[in-house]
Amino acid sequence: MPSATPGYAPDLEKYLKSLRGQPLEAAVENLISLLKRRQIRGSEPCAVATAHILLQVVARSKWQDVDGLIDNVTRIGRRLVEAQPKELVIGNIVRRILSLIRDEAVEDRNELSSETQSEAPMTPPRGANPANLSLLQSPPSTYAKQDSAGDYLSNPAVSQTRPGPVPSYSSVNVPKSLFHLLSASPPSLGDGLGSPHRMSGASTPTRSAFQTSSQVHALRSEVIDGIEEIKDEISQVDDQIAALAEVQIRPGDHIMVHQPSPTVQRFVLRAAAKRKFTVLVVTEPLRKQSEEVQYANFRKKLSSSGITAINVMNSGLMAYMSRVNKVILGARSIVANGGAVTDAGAATIARAAREQGNAVVVLAGVYKLSPVNPFDEGSLIEWGDSSSFVSFADGSMVNNVEIRTPVTELVPAEFIDTYVTNLGTHSRDHLASLIADHYKQEDADFHLGVPSER
Numbered sequence: 001m002p003s004a005t006p007g008y009a010p011d012l013e014k015y016l017k018s019l020r021g022q023p024l025e026a027a028v029e030n031l032i033s034l035l036k037r038r039q040i041r042g043s044e045p046c047a048v049a050t051a052h053i054l055l056q057v058v059a060r061s062k063w064q065d066v067d068g069l070i071d072n073v074t075r076i077g078r079r080l081v082e083a084q085p086k087e088l089v090i091g092n093i094v095r096r097i098l099s100l101i102r103d104e105a106v107e108d109r110n111e112l113s114s115e116t117q118s119e120a121p122m123t124p125p126r127g128a129n130p131a132n133l134s135l136l137q138s139p140p141s142t143y144a145k146q147d148s149a150g151d152y153l154s155n156p157a158v159s160q161t162r163p164g165p166v167p168s169y170s171s172v173n174v175p176k177s178l179f180h181l182l183s184a185s186p187p188s189l190g191d192g193l194g195s196p197h198r199m200s201g202a203s204t205p206t207r208s209a210f211q212t213s214s215q216v217h218a219l220r221s222e223v224i225d226g227i228e229e230i231k232d233e234i235s236q237v238d239d240q241i242a243a244l245a246e247v248q249i250r251p252g253d254h255i256m257v258h259q260p261s262p263t264v265q266r267f268v269l270r271a272a273a274k275r276k277f278t279v280l281v282v283t284e285p286l287r288k289q290s291e292e293v294q295y296a297n298f299r300k301k302l303s304s305s306g307i308t309a310i311n312v313m314n315s316g317l318m319a320y321m322s323r324v325n326k327v328i329l330g331a332r333s334i335v336a337n338g339g340a341v342t343d344a345g346a347a348t349i350a351r352a353a354r355e356q357g358n359a360v361v362v363l364a365g366v367y368k369l370s371p372v373n374p375f376d377e378g379s380l381i382e383w384g385d386s387s388s389f390v391s392f393a394d395g396s397m398v399n400n401v402e403i404r405t406p407v408t409e410l411v412p413a414e415f416i417d418t419y420v421t422n423l424g425t426h427s428r429d430h431l432a433s434l435i436a437d438h439y440k441q442e443d444a445d446f447h448l449g450v451p452s453e454r
Contacts, residue, residue, distance in 0.1 A: 010034055012045040016052055024060045028053060028076055035084040043089045043332050047234050047367055050080060050093040055227045066105040073097055074446050081447040086382045088333040088370040091447055098443040100226040104219055237365035238266045240422035245271035248361055253277040253325040259343045261330035263363050265298050272305040280310045282317055314345050318352055327353045331364040336373035336435060338413030338428040341380050344406040350415035359417045366421050371435045371444050382407040
């Protein structure tokens with residue numbers, strides 16, 4: 001559990017440093033408590049923390065086969081989702097890792113099947129001489145003879161003598177007349193000479209056990225490498241999305257952004273390095289006089305690049321919408337039908353842009369794209385503290401009025417024109433193929449579990 005020392009506020013960085021010296025179950029419980037208390041919050045921190053703990057599950061938990069590994073990851077992933085169901089990226093990362101495990105297991109089975117087929121002895125040709133075929137079926141260094149019980153024993157006398165050239169099938173003495181061809185009977189499989197499986201039966205269990213042990217070790221290494229690639233993908237998302245900024249922002253445009261996330265800021269700043277345009281930053285009004293000006297560092301960087309930045313309050317954005325060419329929003333997650341979970345207030349901007357005929361662009365990494373299509377959209381909304389709007393000193397008002405302050409909200413898919421991810425620019429119709437490429441259908445509802453586990 002996190003330390004209760006005064007002044008100590010556990011976050012993602014401190015949690016990742018503590019993983020090395022913690023038992024696995026303690027690390028899982030630690031992350032669950034941090035998620036519940038919202039000490040780790042936001043799409044990227046939650047995704048990074050989930051990837052790190054599941055890597056520990058793959059590397060340190062006990063499992064003997066693919067099903068055991070999938071059960072371990074599913075069980076831990078379900079607990080993480082239940083700890084913070086509002087963060088859809090937690091379930092996304094769990095599904096990505098489950099899909100990775102299934103793909104690696106299928107590849108290993110295919111490789112084993114191909115190796116087994118290549119090592120299987122060749123079926124003896126019909127009508128071939130069993131005396132000649134016995135040389136082909138014997139090991140290269142030791143030849144065998146059959147005892148009275150039908151078992152094969154090594155023959156040292158024969159093994160010390162180097163055999164002559166093995167006759168080919170064309171040199172086998174086959175009867176030429178039609179009568180002999182029709183009346184010739186195939187070699188008996190009961191005597192063991194013509195059976196290709198007779199020699200391999202004794203060694204199959206040992207080799208199968210060896211392959212199973214080696215496959216578990218190989219699968220563990222491959223899955224760990226795949227999780228490392230997912231972590232690298234998350235760290236590179238902002239740079240890859242920013243590389244597409246010059247395609248979306250043209251010189252002279254008026255761009256509106258709403259409470260710009262780090263992804264949106266880097267996207268706009270990349271375009272500002274080569275083009276001149278105007279940025280309208282929509283922010284919430286200050287609740288307290290002591291609060292600092294929001295996004296001051298972002299506006300300072302825009303000014304240093306020669307970009308005009310205009311601060312707009314939510315209440316006055318409609319006065320500027322007629323001049324706006326494009327609205328750029330950062331998404332916390334994207335559901336299967338194309339709706340985007342964003343900071344509260346973005347849905348109003350998207351609706352206004354749609355009425356004016358302006359394009360709405362949503363920026364999000366692929367790891368934020370969720371296969372979940374919730375029936376209750378209200379379950380995606382996170383509610384915050386309303387004390388900044390109404391003071392509890394006004395007892396009469398607080399007792400008679402219910403005040404709810406949303407932190408996030410869902411922007412409907414019909415208000416969004418373009419989705420920009422680290423894999424490129426997509427339309428709403430293309431999201432289904434992205435989901436199919438990154439997730440398995442059997443893992444879509446992994447977090448629901450069976451009734452006994454809920």
